[in-house]
Amino acid sequence: MAHGQRKEGSILMYPEKPPFPLKEYNAHYDHIFEMMEELEAKGEILIYRITEEHQPMYVYTRTGRIKVIPTNKLWHHKSCGQCGNIPGYPASLFWFMNKFGLDYLNEPHQTSCTAWNYHGSGTSNPVALAAVWLRNMHQAWKTGYYPLIHCGTSFGSYKETREQLIMNKELRDAVKPILKKLGRLTEDGRIVIPQEIVHYSEWVHAMRYKIAELYEKEGKPKGIDVSNVRVAIHNACHTYKMIADDYPYDPEVFNGQRPAASTAVMKALGAQVVDYSTWYDCCGFGFRHILTEREFTRSFAIQRKLKVIYEEVKADVIITHDTGCTTTFEKNQWIGKAHGMYYPVAVMSDVMFAALACGAHPFKVVQLYWNCSAYEPLLEKMGITNWRELKKEWEDAVKYISELEKAGKYDELMEFFKTYDLYEPYSRTSTGKPKASATAAMPLFKS
């Protein structure tokens, strides 16, 4: 099927005309949507469809396909790297979800995708990766909430796994008995495969005008102004280079010739997006390299990205949309001082920057204290000039919590948390509270 053609009810959709000039290449990826429909008709799989209750919005992919982005009733498939190492990343996303009054599920019946481990160490295989993915997807499907993937590597890996599953019967045949054992097939024995695999940056992209409205309504009255902020975009390899045909492109962003997510939301907010020569380079994370080939990671990050961004375009901030890149850029600046290669620039993800612009607390919500790069000049430039007081407010809260916890005063702790606008000690889960956790650790709260 091609542009201008539409099959009623099909999940493969194109606009009448290509929305931007399309590259000439042997793209065969879009065909998997037709193959998914065929497999569903044969009773092999069940397509987890995006419906009206997910409040779909529409974006274009690199091939000009219309990709459906669910914006409501979302099952948050969290990122271990973000939760562990950049807590303000998911917190900013949840902040937006609550601000927009959206329905979501943030539950503990999920695992990491395990793809970081695979790309770093090779200690897995496609059957295991597929089983892990499909277990998570089945759990989301059971709840009726649509999976929103926080991590770029999970997103890239899941896109690739889906293509492999659709194209290879041998993989489906290998994974099916495992899912059966886990009770993770439909009642009539089918594999659940989502209609679209959706990254949070695609959600941000689809919601960019709503985010811009919130900025006008709540950010600007606080004196926040991003119009002078120079923003360098770093697109994450695993979002747009893995299964390249399934990520947003848009006529407004380099006429559809570069990935659109992140750039488009920055433009919608009115920030100055600046172009630099090594935009396509990776960050240097390298999966195993960040842990075991550290000198590669830092050399690459400094020489190919930080130096270029600093010298060529003097950006105030590098905007990312993935876990590893954010960490690599913000953690590998300080060491540059040892070699006279210190190129300070703030680093954060699109959703963190957008939350700041819309007036989120830089420390309680965006958790900037965790950041090893110099974010203070950026806050000043954005007009968040009271960041010192806000930081003190945060530090006082941490101190108070710590003292109460040490003294075992849990009731007082719970009272304190009630003063938080949006606080939920435990998120709702699809099965009530979990019985126990995998770490056997004491839960953080005695409720």
Place this chain on the structure above:
Amino acid sequence: MDGHSYGYNIPISEKTKSVPWEEKVRVIEEVKSDFRFKEYIFGCLNCGVCTASCPSNRFFDYSPREIVQRFLEDDVEVLYDMMHEYIWACSQCFTCWIRCPFVNNPGGLVAIMREVAVRNAFEATKDLLKPYGRVLLKVMTTGNQLSADMLQPDFFPDWGPKMADNMENLRAKRMAIPFDVGKSVKTAWEVSLETAIEMYTIWRETGIFEMLEKLDPNLYNVIMDIVEENEERYQELYEEE
């Protein structure tokens, strides 16, 4: 001369030379028989676009073009030799994949080669993955790959003095986040026990535990202790109901 007459000029290692020819053929056939292989290599112009855009090529003696070429030439000796160390330079960024005019995926070939090297317990692989043990322990036992408590400042001195500040009062900091994220410091989130148990079944059924046993028996034992303990705990909870 040792190595290849052009391009790949790294001398063939003694390790590779000492392995019987049939064994080397078997290992390379294992790579080529992976169902992904035919989807990752279609031909090659020898244009070098992949290598020119490869981040690892800038800092290591490493070239994705070489890997593709050696497969097309069926150069068993060099391919086998690459599996000790050469392929571990790849950053898995897939810039080669998006840029190759043939839509080859050299990074994907590397992923298959790494997997086969691990499965066949290559000595070099064991050494290379030693520092990766903490991640393996976490992911195999909890289903989470990373957690806040893994970021010990001693392990990351090059990340600067702020790391020590970050880790101070970590638990209270995480409790102070006004949403249910980052609360657990031992895991990225509290993975429910029943979910972890499902994960163990996946590892068993797909041969991952077996692979680990060959790779690092000590780590395997530690992992299995935790797995069994959790399985018992789950059994008890299940019986209570």
